[in-house]
Each structure stands twice: as structure tokens, then as C-alpha cells.
Amino acid sequence: MALSSAIPGPQGSSLARLRAFHRDPLGLFQMLTQEWGPRVRFRMGPWFFTLLAEPEAAGWVLSHHAQGFVKGPGLDSQNPLIGRGLLTEEGSRWAEQRRRMAPIFKTANVEAMGPWLDQTVAAWCRQQPSRDTVDLQASMLELSLAMALSTLFSEDHPRQDLLQEVGRHVTWIMAHFYHRTRSVWRFPYHIPGFNHRYHSHARRLKDAVGTLKPRPRPFRVVWDALAPDPESRLNEMMTLIIAGFETTGHAVSWALDELGRHPFWQDAVLHESLQETWPSPKTHPATEAVLKESLRLYPPVWLLSRKPTEDLSHEDLTLAPGEMVLISPWLLHRQSAVFPEGDQFRPERWREHPPQHPYAFIPFGGGPRRCIGEHLAMAEGMLAVSRIIRHFHVESQGARDLYPGLTLSSLHPMWARLTRRS
Numbered sequence: 073m074a075l076s077s078a079i080p081g082p083q084g085s086s087l088a089r090l091r092a093f094h095r096d097p098l099g100l101f102q103m104l105t106q107e108w109g110p111r112v113r114f115r116m117g118p119w120f121f122t123l124l125a126e127p128e129a130a131g132w133v134l135s136h137h138a139q140g141f142v143k144g145p146g147l148d149s150q151n152p153l154i155g156r157g158l159l160t161e162e163g164s165r166w167a168e169q170r171r172r173m174a175p176i177f178k179t180a181n182v183e184a185m186g187p188w189l190d191q192t193v194a195a196w197c198r199q200q201p202s203r204d205t206v207d208l209q210a211s212m213l214e215l216s217l218a219m220a221l222s223t224l225f226s227e228d229h230p231r232q233d234l235l236q237e238v239g240r241h242v243t244w245i246m247a248h249f250y251h252r253t254r255s256v257w258r259f260p261y262h263i264p265g266f267n268h269r270y271h272s273h274a275r276r277l278k279d280a281v282g283t284l285k286p287r288p289r290p291f292r293v294v295w296d297a298l299a300p301d302p303e304s305r306l307n308e309m310m311t312l313i314i315a316g317f318e319t320t321g322h323a324v325s326w327a328l329d330e331l332g333r334h335p336f337w338q339d340a341v342l343h344e345s346l347q348e349t350w351p352s353p354k355t356h357p358a359t360e361a362v363l364k365e366s367l368r369l370y371p372p373v374w375l376l377s378r379k380p381t382e383d384l385s386h387e388d389l390t391l392a393p394g395e396m397v398l399i400s401p402w403l404l405h406r407q408s409a410v411f412p413e414g415d416q417f418r419p420e421r422w423r424e425h426p427p428q429h430p431y432a433f434i435p436f437g438g439g440p441r442r443c444i445g446e447h448l449a450m451a452e453g454m455l456a457v458s459r460i461i462r463h464f465h466v467e468s469q470g471a472r473d474l475y476p477g478l479t480l481s482s483l484h485p486m487w488a489r490l491t492r493r494s
């Protein structure tokens with residue numbers, strides 16, 4: 073492969089780098105950019121990578137998706153469950169789905185989902201004991217799944233057994249996708265005898281999701297936006313669950329975990345939560361700042377990858393087909409020039425010095441492939457954080473180690489003491 077331009081980068085053992093990536097990808101990226109600057113080209117195993125850690129270059133790649141880039145191998149487009157879906161498709165098949173599903177996520181429709189979202193969070197708060205030590209991560213994943221099923225697919229009170237069944241299989245399948253992205257050997261899905269555990273989980277997940285039926289609602293936008301034939305419809309439902317479940321669950325658990333360590337901000341969120349209004353950036357600015365600050369520190373999608381389909385150049389950056397472009401929101405969000413004391417949880421920065429460049433803070437990606445569920449995710453996050461803090465005092469326990477899987481989570485359970493407010 074003809075490697076383009078003079079982007080600096082290390083020589084040396086590409087296998088050692090691959091091992092370092094498997095051990096600690098965030099540490100490796102940080103080390104590479106500290107040593108070589110915000111654009112680094114390097115080899116890992118047989119592959120060439122360009123890591124971009126500056127908003128300008130990242131913005132150029134993401135905003136030019138349709139003109140010369142396709143998605144990298146994050147989610148394998150060959151997988152029969154969501155491979156032909158909005159997350160992985162390209163070109164006209166992607167554009168058709170994006171157009172069709174856009175009405176689901178319009179502000180008016182997200183607002184119309186409000187009462188179901190509210191009921192789901194209220195039910196969670198009611199069921200929670202008055203004083204208990206919980207794993208915030210596991211609890212918020214469960215709540216996030218319940219919110220996804222109740223808002224998107226009209227399940228008034230998602231049954232506990234359904235939640236557990238869907239949660240178990242989605243979690244297994246996401247871990248499988250993640251290990252597959254890191255594996256040199258990717259046994260094709262369509263050859264009998266390979267990937268049989270994946271097929272078994274996928275079948276049981278489809279059976280569970282297939283029991284959800286459209287119900288009369290003030291809005292039928294979601295069901296009407298899905299493909300009419302049953303097989304594609306089921307796959308599209310799967311895409312929405314897989315894209316929104318862990319991302320939102322982890323975003324809320326990181327925000328609560330930080331609030332459990334910062335009493336000043338917990339009080340600010342509590343104060344706002346006492347208003348009888350639906351949380352919005354206008355009425356709940358501190359709650360929004362807390363959520364944004366935790367999305368900055370712990371962006372659930374910590375790595376985006378793209379492949380150029382032709383020789384491309386932008387100012388002094390040139391890219392060649394065959395190499396992989398990596399953009400890490402986690403790394404971008406810690407650039408000290410944009411976010412001073414970037415390792416610290418400081419929600420006040422969103423009022424005092426919000427970032428100026430549109431690609432400096434990209435928890436939802438950017439360009440045409442920007443997250444379609446962003447408004448719903450923010451509505452779910454604001455509501456969950458606000459209502460939970462209104463009812464419970466949160467005290468986080470112990471330190472956290474990051475686990476950059478398919479989404480950024482905590483390696484160990486996120487223990488926290490929840491005490492009901494009187």
C-alpha cells in the first residue's frame with residue numbers, strides 16, 4: 073500500500089503495539105499522541121492506522137463521510153442481525169433508512185414519548201429500596217432498556233422477564249461484536265457450524281423482541297417508520313435497541329457516579345429536580361452540564377473508525393485507501409487546549425468556557441452519520457438523572473477502572489449507596 077504524506081508516527085514492532093492496544097487502547101492512544109502529536113500514523117499487526125486527535129481533522133473526516141469514506145470494521149456489516157441496518161449500511165440503502173426513521177427522533181415525537189419515559193423512571197424509583205447498595209452500571213442498563221422498550225415500542229410496563237431476556241442476549245451479542253472487532257480470524261456467519269453461540273443468542277433475542285406489538289398510542293410514528301416486512305422490521309428494532317441501550321445506560325451511570333462524588337453538583341441537580349417541569353436545558357442547566365461533562369469524560373462511543381475509499385486530501389492531510397482512520401472522542405475530549413484540567417469533572421466549564429469548535433466535543437459523532445437518537449438519548453439521560461436524584465441521595469463507593477469495550481464502561485461493578493430522601 074502506498075502510504076501517503078508525512079504524518080509522523082512510530083516505527084518498531086507492530087505486534088507489540090497490537091498487544092498494547094488489546095491491553096489498554098486508551099493508554100496507547102494517549103501515549104502515541106503525547107509522543108507524536110495530534111496526527112499519528114502507525115502500524116498494528118498487518119494494518120495501517122491514522123489516529124486523528126484534533127477537532128479540525130476529525131471534523132473533515134466525519135463530515136465528508138459520503139464523499140470518500142465508509143465506516144471501519146467496528147460493527148461487522150456481515151452480521152445477520154443488524155448488518156444491513158442503519159448503523160452499518162452505506163450509500164443509498166443507508167440513506168433510505170435514515171430518511172424513513174428520522175421522524176421517530178424529531179423533537180416533537182421525543183416530547184410525545186415523555187409520559188412513558190416518566191412512568192418508566194418513576195417505576196424504577198418506586199421499586200428501589202429506601203436504603204441499598206447498588207451497582208449503578210447494572211441498574212442503569214436495566215433502566216435504559218426499559219426506557220427504550222417503553223418509548224420506542226409501546227410497552228407500557230416492560231415485563232421483568234422480557235427485560236432480562238432482551239438484556240442478557242443484547243449484552244452477550246455486544247461483547248461478541250467487540251471481541252470480533254479485535255480478532256484477526258472472523259469466521260463468516262453464514263457458514264454452518266461457526267458462530268453457533270452467536271446464532272443461538274440472536275435467535276432468542278429475536279424471539280423476545282418479536283413479542284412486542286404496536287399498540288394504540290397518541291403517536292404511531294415509530295412503528296410506521298419501520299420497514300413493512302417482518303424480517304427487516306425486526307432487524308431495525310434490533311438496531312435501535314443495540315444502538316441505544318448500552319450507550320444511554322452507561323451515560324446515565326457515569327453521570328450518577330460523578331454526582332455521588334460531587335455533593336455540590338448533586339445539590340444543584342436536586343434543586344432543579346424539584347420543579348414540576350420536564351427537564352430541559354433551559355429549566356435544568358446544571359443537570360444538562362452534568363450530563364455533558366460525564367459524556368465528555370466517559371463518551372460511551374469512545375472510538376470511531378473510517379476507511380477512505382480513494383486517495384483523499386484536505387490541506388496538509390492526505391489519506392490512502394487501505395488505511396484505517398481512527399477518531400477517539402475520549403482523546404478529543406481531553407485535549408488540554410480546549411478542556412483545561414481535562415481529567416477533572418468540572419460541569420461549570422459548560423457555562424464558563426464551552427468549546428468553540430463543533431468537533432471538539434463529539435459524544436454523538438458528527439456529519440451525516442451523527443447519532444440519529446441524540447435527542448432521545450439526552451431526554452432519557454436528563455430525565456433519569458433528575459428524577460433519581462430527586463428521590464435518592466447517591467454516594468459512590470470505591471475507584472473506577474475504565475473498560476473500553478464496544479461502549480465505555482466500568483471494569484468492575486459501580487457500587488453506590490442509594491438512600492431515599494425523606
Ligand code: HEM
Pocket residue numbers: 143158159160170311312313315316317319320323371372373376377434435436437438440441442443444445446448449450
Ligand atoms: C448517550 C447515548 C448515545 C450515544 C453516546 C450515542 C453515540 C452515537 C455515535 C457516536 C454514533 C455515530 C457512530 C459513527 O459515526 O460511527 C451513533 C450512531 C447511531 N446511534 Fe447513537 N448514541 C446514543 C444513543 C442512541 C439512541 C438512544 C439511539 C436510538 C434509539 C441511537 C441510535 C443510533 C443509530 C441508529 C446510529 C447510526 C446512525 C447512522 O449511521 O445514520 N443512539 N450514536
